[in-house]
Amino acid sequence: MFKGITGNVFILGLVSFFTDVSSEMIYPLLPLFLTGLLGAGPAFLGVIEGVAESTAALLKLLSGIMSDRVRRRKRLVLAGYSLSAIMRPLIGSASSPLAVLLIRTGDRVGKGIRTSPRDALIADSVDPSLRGKAYGFHRSMDHAGALVGPLVATFLLAYFVTDLRHLFWLAGIPGLAAVLLIMWKVTETERTPLQKTGLRLAALPPGRLRRYLLVLFLFTLGNSSDAFLLLKAGAVGTPSYRLPLLWAFFHLVKMLSSMPFGALSDRIGRRSVIVAGWSVYSLSYLGFGVATTEWQIWLLFAVYGLFFGLTEGVEKAFLADMAPPAQRGAAFGWYNFAVGAGALPASLLFGGIWQLEGNVAPFFFGAALAAVAAVLLLMLVPSQQQPDADARRT
Template identity: 35%
Template sequence: MAVSDAVKTAKRPWLTPGVGGIGTASFLADVGHEVPTALMASFVTSTLGAPAAVLGLIEGISEGLAGTGRFVGGALADDPGRRRRVAVGGYTATAVLSALIGVTSSAVQAGVLRGMAWAARGLRVPARNALLADVVPKHAYGRAYGFERTMDNLGAIVGPLLALGLVALVGVRTAIVLSVIPGVMAAGAIVFAIRQARLPRVAERRKLRFRIRPVIRGRLGRVMAGFAAFEVGNVAATLLILRATDLLAPSHGTQNATQLAITLYIVYNVAATLVSFPAGSWSDRFGPLVVTAAGVAAFLLGYVVFAVSSPALVVLGLGFALAGIGIGCAETAEHAAVAALAPNELRGSAFGLLATVQALGNVAASVVAGALYTFVSPPVAFGYLVGWMGIALVLLGWAGRRDR
């Protein structure tokens, strides 16, 4: 009987309406919040007349609130009933609050709304990831998270392009306000996914508890250590853009160098989009730790390119492509690993901890690497990041060996 049940589980389709709904929500939500994100710098500095330092303060505080939201959202998402409400509420609040930035008259108002929107965005992340594990068979976690990451990355490409088109047609303020449309549609897609999943109703609400120690105990803790080392070396793509701009400026001029660097960043996003779903399939076949390690290795090679790079476009394009492949593999496999290893009653906390590690690690990577880039040299900054990728590979190998 056990063998028969296993065969039936393996034959269950993974691309169900529930999975499709969550993937669609990720795409629409990214399109929605990438519009105000792409226009935020121009809106704050040109429309509202605030200095660049204020923009940096707004973005820094918002990222911090997003990290806090992810941690709190993990505890909320441990309860199956609560995670559904948090997911729907998080998508809706992010869309509405982000769109309201377009009607503000001061940088303070814009900053408050941006911070609130990013906190709501952080809250929904663990709930969405836990919901995805609820609606897909275990043998297909990799493909499901690969599909979700593909849709998310696709939204990151479409969003800025939509922002450019809307600005040309209706202006910056109206473009930001109109971003509410895909955002609210994303909330509708999550509602659709929950209804299609036909999840059982939960009779009793679980007490809200922040559970870290049970998550980092045993096998999942060893895996999280490898993930943490990777995230501390996973610098924001803006540093890659800066490096490309600095290398290209002497031969192309600052304006052309900036445009070329942004074009190379599109290569990064396209590479991440194309590799996310195959990475999920490889994760189901070879295991999520193997695919995560492959993504880390791609980042390591990409950082080496940026450390020793010449101003050749082909070489720089290779660096951006390797980084895009790295993030497509690593993010997909990280989610699949947590879904597979975390017990259902701790799944929300596990995804919350992963999201918090990702947020704090990215901040640490950007702050330290940015300081090294400015006060020492770009090769030293990227050499530092290469070191963390090497540590991550060692820890992931240790975790895999212990598992075997």
């Protein structure tokens, strides 16, 4: 089952697991902490997430480009995870909404620094024929952490901790474990760094890689925050006490499906699996639009979880197949920037359509964009994988 999963890929999977345990011990409780204890309103919560995620999106691009120009990607990965591990539990000491904004932004700065170099390091560390499986494994571990984190927080609050601040401090422990794993177990790969030149932020990668990124950005414009799915679940009558269980079930499906579908892309091709995933997304969003009962919501969350299994790791493997090894970090930087840059307008569009037209039209809008993106991917981006000589030696 784990054949081809190298030491670096395995350790970076564990790092993501512990990091998500730490993050998800805090994140579901952050709105309650802000509005209940610090007196902030929902609008300020939106400001926090908007500023934090926009900052991370830009830094993912910069750090990806930078990682091609240094000999050791591990240093950037370690710096990013270390910053997040330090900042995240400091929310327990925040005495104002502004302090939470600064801490949360610092956490996302760490994410921006580490993500693209880490993704490139994974590609550097695995045989090209097994990239789909490797990225699928990494996403599975990430989702496992997102599943375990809220459960750990619930257990601690039920039996040991009564103050949210104390829980936030405890969330620093798995974050520290992630940092130590990087320091002691992650190894560098042999490669020749690019000559240190200007960053050329205005220049997208050429050829089919550029077309892939543009199509991906179009898809992202229809891929709004999953918080709207929980809002829809509540709108059809799902009790609030079952929403965390629904969310955990969703992460379970993502965790179980990511590696098998990643491995499938190694056998039948990345583009076919991505198109299948975007088609599943379109169908699930059509379903969310017309859903009227709780059992339908549960079924749709399961289908929607398969979309993540089909696409998250495979999209990255497809990118690694197309990117020249010497510019792999920059390619992942542009990939993460495209996804991040599209996330904010996607949610604004979705929310605006919901407010104007009700809770059916925005899901149909997202489904239509996904279908268009799937067709454009087939038309504009060739499916052949042409790893170069350097890639074959990784």
